[in-house]
Amino acid sequence: MAQQAFEDVVEDFEFLDDWEDRYRMVIEMGKAMEPLPDALKVPATKVEGCASQVWLHPRIADGTFHFEGDSDALIVRGLIAVLLRLYDGLPVSEVPRVDARAELARLGLTEALSAQRSNGLRAMIERIRTEAANAA
Template identity: 50%
Template sequence: MSTQDIAAIIENFEILDDWEDRYRYLIELGKTLEPLPDEARTTANKVQGCVSQVWLVTHWKEGHASFQCDSDAFIVRGLLAILVAVYSGHTASEILAIDALDVFRNLQLEEHLTPQRSNGLKSFVERIRSDARQVLVTT
């Protein structure tokens, strides 16, 4: 995936007035994620707390994060694409300082998610933050 710029995503959401259009855009964002290889769909990479099947692999190169992730649900893939845009390229310390859920509040997405999806989103954010904390402990 060529990581989308979070500013561009926010701008595109602001242009779309209708929630049906916003959901379509969210699904399109999810399609930009490259499929996760089957060998990466392991228990260790599975994000716990998500109703959908969600996997995350965090890569660190020169102290900056990049992500491979996937889900079996279209809307969840779109949410993951937004989170990848929020967190990609940041250091572990920067990741811990970012309030990604604030981005979802500003996009008014949080209020349009089911409680299960909202909990899954929080689980995914916590997994990324956990990976960042782990890097800080080991370096």
């Protein structure tokens, strides 16, 4: 059920032999993202449960879920970029149906992240799901 943008990431990851290369790719994806404006880095957009500073700003337009995000940690910015490709542009009603754990496992992310990063990733996914559910 993943979007084409996420399928493209999966395809790119298939050509990378080890986690270090994948890690670098995730970081590069994060570096390529537009930074979240400072005006949106407020307590209401901050994601609790992350070791790093993380902000997610959802937007719903015509029943479609969009969000932007940022972090002070490069790898976390990259994880936000991956989540953007997984969720951004979906109908709001489909966001809760995405099995993020299974989709991210296709990238090998679940095994390669530290426990702290995994907890932060879960917190980001939960925030996305909650925001979509509240908008639905």
